[in-house]
Structures are given as C-alpha cells and as structure tokens.
Amino acid sequence: MNDALGHDRGDELLISIAEYLQSSLQEGDYVARTGGDEFSIVLKTPSSKKEVATIATKIISNTKNIQFNQHHKLSITLSLGFALYPHAGKTPNQLIRHADLAMFQAKAKGKNQFVIFNEHIHAQKQRENLLEVELGRAIETKALSIAYQPIVCARSQKIKGLEVLSRWTHEKLGEIPPSEYIPIAEKSQLIIPLTKLLFEQIADDYQKFNTLSFFDDAFITINISAKHLQNTSFVTGVKKLIDTGVRAESLILEVTESALVEYLEVIQAKLYDLQLLKVRTAIDDFGTGYSSLQYLKDLPVQVLKIDQTFVAELCQNKYNEAIVKSVVSLAQTLGLKVIAEGVETKEQFEYLKNIHCDMLQGYYFARPMYLKDCLEFIRKYQPK
Ligand code: G
Ligand code: G
Ligand code: MN
Numbered sequence: 001m002n003d004a005l006g007h008d009r010g011d012e013l014l015i016s017i018a019e020y021l022q023s024s025l026q027e028g029d030y031v032a033r034t035g036g037d038e039f040s041i042v043l044k045t046p047s048s049k050k051e052v053a054t055i056a057t058k059i060i061s062n063t064k065n066i067q068f069n070q071h072h073k074l075s076i077t078l079s080l081g082f083a084l085y086p087h088a089g090k091t092p093n094q095l096i097r098h099a100d101l102a103m104f105q106a107k108a109k110g111k112n113q114f115v116i117f118n119e120h121i122h123a124q125k126q127r128e129n130l131l132e133v134e135l136g137r138a139i140e141t142k143a144l145s146i147a148y149q150p151i152v153c154a155r156s157q158k159i160k161g162l163e164v165l166s167r168w169t170h171e172k173l174g175e176i177p178p179s180e181y182i183p184i185a186e187k188s189q190l191i192i193p194l195t196k197l198l199f200e201q202i203a204d205d206y207q208k209f210n211t212l213s214f215f216d217d218a219f220i221t222i223n224i225s226a227k228h229l230q231n232t233s234f235v236t237g238v239k240k241l242i243d244t245g246v247r248a249e250s251l252i253l254e255v256t257e258s259a260l261v262e263y264l265e266v267i268q269a270k271l272y273d274l275q276l277l278k279v280r281t282a283i284d285d286f287g288t289g290y291s292s293l294q295y296l297k298d299l300p301v302q303v304l305k306i307d308q309t310f311v312a313e314l315c316q317n318k319y320n321e322a323i324v325k326s327v328v329s330l331a332q333t334l335g336l337k338v339i340a341e342g343v344e345t346k347e348q349f350e351y352l353k354n355i356h357c358d359m360l361q362g363y364y365f366a367r368p369m370y371l372k373d374c375l376e377f378i379r380k381y382q383p384k
Helices: 007-022 049-061 092-109 123-140 178-188 190-209 230-244 257-276 296-297 308-312 319-333 346-354 373-379
Strands: 028-034 038-044 077-084 113-116 144-153 161-172 175-176 220-226 252-254 280-286 303-306 337-340
Touching: 007 028, 007 038, 038 092, 049 113, 049 123, 049 175, 049 373, 092 113, 123 161, 123 190, 144 178, 144 190, 144 373, 161 178, 161 190, 178 190, 190 220, 190 230, 190 373, 220 280, 220 308, 230 252, 230 257, 230 280, 252 257, 257 280, 257 296, 303 308, 303 319, 319 337
Parallel strands: 077 113, 161 220, 220 252, 252 280, 280 303, 303 337
Antiparallel strands: 028 038, 144 161, 161 175
C-alpha cells in the first residue's frame, strides 16, 4: 500500500481501519495499533469462545464498511487471532504472544479468518500451515540466512571445507530448525525458491571468503533435497551458481542416504549431469539409511559423510567403532573421501585420526557460524 499509493494514503487507511475497529466494539473495549499493519484489541466482556466467534465474524464480514477515501478500489482483508484469559495465558505478555500465534494461524488459513488460541487442537497441522506461509514470506524478503560449519583435515587439522546450513529466525516464532522447515519446503515446492535464494547468498559469500583466498584449496558443501534434485530447475540452478564465479571444483553437493532408496534412478541421472559440470557429490548421513553398497557402485559420488550417531558413541561402543572403521576402509579402497560428522571430543578426534578418516566436522573444531564470525574464525584459525 505505502509503495503503491504513498505513505499519506497508507496512513489514511490505517486511521480508517482503527475507526472501523472502534465502531465494531463495545464500551470498555480497547483498540491499539501495535505494529505496522497490526492492531490489538482488548475485549472486556466475552468469556466464551462462542461470544468471541460472534464478534470475530462481525468484524470480518463488515470490512466493506471501512470508510476510505479512495480512487482506487482496494479490497481489505483481516486476520484475527484471539487469546482468552485465563486459558491462553495469565499474563498480558503470554496473552499477546498467544493471540499473535493465533493470528499467524488465521493468516495461514487464508484471508478473513480468525483463530482462537488452543494448545491442543490440530497444533501440529496448524504450525505446519503457518510455517509454510511464513517460510514463503521469509524467502521473499530474503530473511533466511546461512551458517557455515568448518570441516578440517584429520591429519593437519587445516580447514578443508565449509558446510552450508540454512538458518531461519522468525521475528515472532524464534529460531526454527531446518529439520522442521526443510520438509515443509519440500512438500510445498518452496524448496525451489528457497534453494535459489540460498545459491544467491552462497555466490555473494563465496567472494567474501575468497578475499582470504579460501577456495584455492577448500570446498563448500551444500545439502540438497533429493526431491528438488529431480526437478529440471536444479541442475540449471547449479550452472547459474557456477556462472557467478563459484568454481565447480569447489562445490560438493550432499544428498542424504535415506532419500536414495526412493528415487535412485532419477537421482543417478542427475548426479551424472552434475559430474559433467565437474561438481562433486557426497552421500550424507551415511550408515543411517539402507546403506546398500550398491549405491556406491551405481552413483557417481566422491565423498561419504559418516553420520554423527556413529561418531557419538565411538569410544564406548564397539559396534560403532567397527562400522566407522569399515566405512573408512571401504572408502579408501574405492578412492572416496570420508568426512566424520559430529566430532565433539578429543577422544573421538584422536580415534578418527588414527584410523585415517580423511576429514572431520563437529563442535570440537567449530560450530556452525554466520558469515562474519566464520570469516573471523578462518582468519584467526590455528590447527589444534
Ligand atoms: O543445520 P542442522 O543445524 O540442524 O541441520 C539439520 C538438517 O537440515 C541436516 O540434516 C541438514 O542436512 C539439513 N539442512 C540444513 N540446511 C539445509 C539446506 O539448505 N537444504 C537442505 N535440503 N537441507 C538442509
Ligand atoms: O544431516 P546433516 O549432516 O547435514 O546435519 C548436520 C547437522 O549436525 C547440523 O544440524 C549441525 O548443526 C549438526 N552438528 C554439527 N556438528 C555437530 C556436533 O559436533 N554435534 C552435534 N550434536 N551436532 C552437530
Ligand atoms: Mn549435511
């Protein structure tokens, strides 16, 4: 609105909405503007959901009564979230937060909807819908960011690479883990614009890392959704990334093992396309899926990432030790590089170094870091 018609008109509209809301309420209720396009209402009387529903329906169905001196035809829609005292919270802050959550859920349901906060009903489904809508918005406004986690050479402990990990901190919902939003992105096709944004950010950051000549002999590894890999846009996107100046030789793409079973043939074809571009590929979380050794024969992969669950109990569990040792020796025989993930202790580090695992990644060396911190980390880094 501000962009299309100017701020004065935007202000007029906000005033009209405030007046409209006031006229919809009763003595003793309050309306306040609490954000750019957000209003908060305190209803004094209603105690039942039924009463709230009546008020909400009235507010929503009369939006055409919003008096606004306009030459342009505007359709105004509202999303309402309610939190009822005391069920939805006992303090004003709690109530506001829960009303906010309910409002986001209302938004996710579509236009002109209302939601009354309730912890139990469809909580999961609603959160998913909510995250889908919010993720779309986050991608549009480029609100996703990247954390980079260093990967070091086991022998020299020099930094050999960085894993790209998508990060999303929502202004109201807080930090949302990729394990929650990536599956939603995959289901909703948002994975396509998400990856596009990710690649754009990587292209920018790549140049910044290169001011330290970092990629002369280091790689960047990116998690890829197997579902997206099948889409024709994927390889084109990688080509574009290379066109921005990212060397194909410094790229590794990770596909999780569990995804391979389902889509083996298509993925195989795509991995060969990537190989033609000179981009390397890795199997992520190796050992957790079906671990068919057939994959290693059929797929053009160059790197195996040993899942952190095996590393976690390395020095206490002989089965894990046996698995890790055999993966390392198998990889050596086949000429593949191995990265062990989730290295947290000195003992794990020593153990993996002794069995000649190539590369290590984990909190013992470095946590995932945002660009600025990661650049600083690389600049100051001293091998342990
Ligand atoms: O980043 P951790 O910090 O929580 O990552 C959790 C999971 O999310 C990992 O399995 C990782 O592979 C996956 N992941 C992180 N970033 C991305 C991404 O950009 N794309 C895809 N497809 N998966 C990602
Ligand atoms: O599935 P994938 O391997 O891409 O997941 C990488 C995940 O592992 C990220 O969530 C990252 O934050 C996490 N991670 C990285 N190093 C460690 C570690 O040393 N310990 C634990 N517990 N998690 C780690
Ligand atoms: Mn990974």
